[in-house]
Amino acid sequence: QKEVEQDPGPLSVPEGAIVSLNCTYSNSAFQYFMWYRQYSRKGPELLMYTYSSGNKEDGRFTAQVDKSSKYISLFIRDSQPSDSATYLCAMSGSTDKLIFGTGTRLQVFP
């Protein structure tokens, strides 16, 4: 079993929809949680960073962490075609080594 599980998709939604992306993890030592967005032929770009349970909002993006269920989510409101990319969850604990999910490919169509 992988430490971090993420549905690879692809996820296809119409413009304006609310998108929900999720990851589950098995290592209870994970304390820091991140979401990255990766466009084709580019490196991952940091979207959200949090180290506590609960919600964190930044513009159209909301990151949610539930440590008791070992489950994290990223919500994208009013999705745009420019949001079409691969979304990667990542997390780390005391070793500071970042472990990534495999990524979810998102397609937002006009």
Add this chain to the structure above:
Amino acid sequence: KAGVTQTPRYLIKTRGQQVTLSCSPISGHRSVSWYQQTPGQGLQFLFEYFSETQRNKGNFPGRFSGRQFSNSRSEMNVSTLELGDSALYLCASRVGPSSYNSPLHFGNGTRLTVT
């Protein structure tokens, strides 16, 4: 502020050769990490350097090595290249060695093709 810079962007090498990839971190960042990204395995951690010392190492063979210089710039080397080494190699930097309030910022990678 300039982001993480990786050179070269693309490389084509032959099996058995060796290759050196270069990374310049964001100014002020002293920790540099390297990742390998492939379609089948996703992002896999190679190693991390902080203040010229290797702090963490992933599960890669000894053919993969790296180093960090006093100006925080880093290089990674792969010797005796194999076809399976074809991948996108990503460098990332952060301010310090801890993830606390210091997330990783990535460069756009070096695409290595081994023929």
